Amino acid sequence: MAKTVVLERKPLSLSERTYLPQIVTGLKTTFSNMFKEKVTLQYPEEKPQLPQNYRGVPTLVKDPNGREKCVSCQLCEFVCPPKAIRITPGSVPEDEEDREHVEKAPQEFEINMLRCIYCGYCQEVCPEEAIFLLDEYSSSGYTREEMINNKAKLYELGGTLPDKHYKWDKKKDAEEEGNAH
């Protein structure tokens, strides 16, 4: 057990009580700080280096084949704490052969960036890994309407996820080979 040591507080000496030496020391410190390297980032020209796990604006992504990953399960809409997400479910267009196993696709997908709190719950809850918080952080607009990201905007921001894994392809393969669960 550590022993408690009570330190006597020494009375201030005369020079300490005038505070002048201390002030001089402080002045020296601030003066030397004047010539140290500046830490300011010249923002619009220089961008900050973002960490790997940075959470920026939530976006929708497509798989490498250019197919929509979102299946309109509405889990993200459900989990979103500030209720920023609004999904209008729709069916998958008939002509898309390779997506026939998917039952639904979002007809409209809106994220209200005036409400979004960048918590990342939507990314966490998404079973399709379709929604990602990417490192875009400065979104701005002149009107409230501009700040509501629609589906087209979300895909434009999100782009394509370079991921070979596509759940519904595997499921289809398994069904064809007859070893589905």
Add this chain to the structure above:
Amino acid sequence: MEFDSEMLQQLGLKALFALLMVSAVMTMAGYSVLAERKVSAWMQGRVGPNRTVLPFVEHIPFIGPFLKGLGIFQPLADGLKFLFKEEIVPGHVNKVYYYMAPLVALVPALTTMTVLPFGEYFDEAGNSSPLILANLEVGILFIFAVSSLGVYGIVLAGWSSNSKYPFLGGIRSSAQMISYELAMGLSLLPIFLWVSVPGSEDSALSLVGIVNSQNDGAWLLIVQPVSALIFLVALFAETNRLPFDMPESETDLVGGFHTEYGSFKFGIFFVAEYAHIVVGSAIFTTIFLGGWHFLPWIADPWPATWIGTLLGIGWFLAKTVCLIFFFIWIRWTIPRFRYDQVMNLGWTKLLPLALVNLIVYVLLVTWLDQPPSVTP
């Protein structure tokens, strides 16, 4: 005595000089705002204002970006911003005094400099006469008298705002001013004792006399360090600079006396504060740092012509600018006192110290019988 043409001409000349000095002090005030921002930024590892630039200057190679980086044009932008912001007058204020207060704060700061000598002028024979708007025999008393009026601006602003924080700021300010004026006056008495020569015709209360006594001799800062220290501390208190910025302490009184002020009226308060600093540094330079004279114990190296005049003024300005830097430097080093600490320092430390200092110098001057220095 009639107003004849010669008198009118002289009046016009004086008015012109006064206008020039006002604009010089205002410009310096504007740029000390910039200096404040820049120096504080450097001390905190930042860069400070470096964006504002005039449209055509930007394209000059090297010089343009350099000036832009220094933020030289920032005061212009600040001034324009103050001018064009919306004037908001809260409904609960006492209108007359609310409008009057910024002016009352600015005028004493600008009036003080009329008795401030800032250089010397040589005629053909090589005789020097000081450059000064009004060479009062009692110049230093005039400065005290006028600067003691400066408190009314703050008190009026605080009272007419009809709101709690400004009111507290006004009350604190009046108490602080009364307390520190005493120490300030007492700290200067040994100076007058030291400078005055028995039997001379010159008045020791004249600022020109004080400056000339430091020509080719020791600065009064070296001869009377305690006086200089007390005067400097009191000057900080009178200009409401940071260790003593009781009237506007942002952290406990929001903004103090100018909480309810905005746009141009706030701008005037702002300029007045910095004009006080500029004039205060100039006064300190005049009294303790030898005014326009060169280093202590070294005679002025410049010739007794108009070149010498210009160099002297430049040297005076350089000292003043160094002091302004010192003001800013102190501000970003020392934290604010508590109100009772301010009162304690003024009444129980500075005042007795000033009295002891006075007594010591009275004895010393009596013992020396004939004070050294002084070329009348």
Add this chain to the structure above:
Amino acid sequence: MNTITPHHFLILAFLLFGVGFLGVVIRRNVLLVLMSLELMLNGINVALVAFSRAGANLDGSIFVFFIMTVAAAEVSVGLALLVALYKKRKSIFTEDMNLLGN
């Protein structure tokens, strides 16, 4: 000063004194009474300086100096008394200071 004589200054001094006296008599706020007293002293100061200047005699001016000293002391004591009184009676009006009356 061609047409201005000591009489002008004297009349002004009288008027200042009179205005101050009027204030002392009709105002019942002690603060204002004190201020009016200062105004009366100022009237006297004007007269003294005018006499001093007209008679080329410095004694009057020096007397003004002493009047100012006394006035400063008077005001500080008067205001301190006023504050002490205010703590007790919560009023600065003369008609409320009637402990002996009624």
Add this chain to the structure above:
Amino acid sequence: MSGPDLLFYFFATLSLGGGLLMVFSRHPVSAALFMIVSLVGVASLFVLLDAFFLAILQVLVYAGAVMVLFLFIIMLLDVGPSGAKASKVKLLSGVAGLISVGLLVVLLLDLGLGSMDCSECSAENCDACGESAAFAWPEIRDETAANGNSLIFSPSVKAFGFGLLAKYMLPLQVAGFLLLAAMVGVIILSKKSTAEGEG
């Protein structure tokens, strides 16, 4: 009318008007501010009379210290404008005021009629008035000197200091003692009521 005369009338109006407005203003803060105007007017009159040192002292002591003290106390006690209770003038003080003003007018008339025929006259007919126009202010001299037992008027501070420290040494010390006594008194007063009486 020449310049300095105009200045005299201007500053006289300033000091008198300030005084009158001070006496009749309802709010103590306005009263204090009008008082400052009046004091500055009086200081300017001192300048006209070549008493520069006194003028500066007037501003320094009265406007710079005494009136700040007044304002401080007004704000400390939070004195509002005098309401209905205080603004009704009692009959007695009203009569007293009237009588005092009447007496003053009599005095003024006496002074004006007795010694000078044209105290209120305008510039044009003032020339006709021999006595007042003939008055010449004595030339001021810069030297410090005593003429017999009285000191010669001089605008310099030096003469002032000479007078104070030579002829009026005892009164000066008494004045210093008075100030000390006042300071001690104020400290005791404010100690007792545990409040902020300022010295």
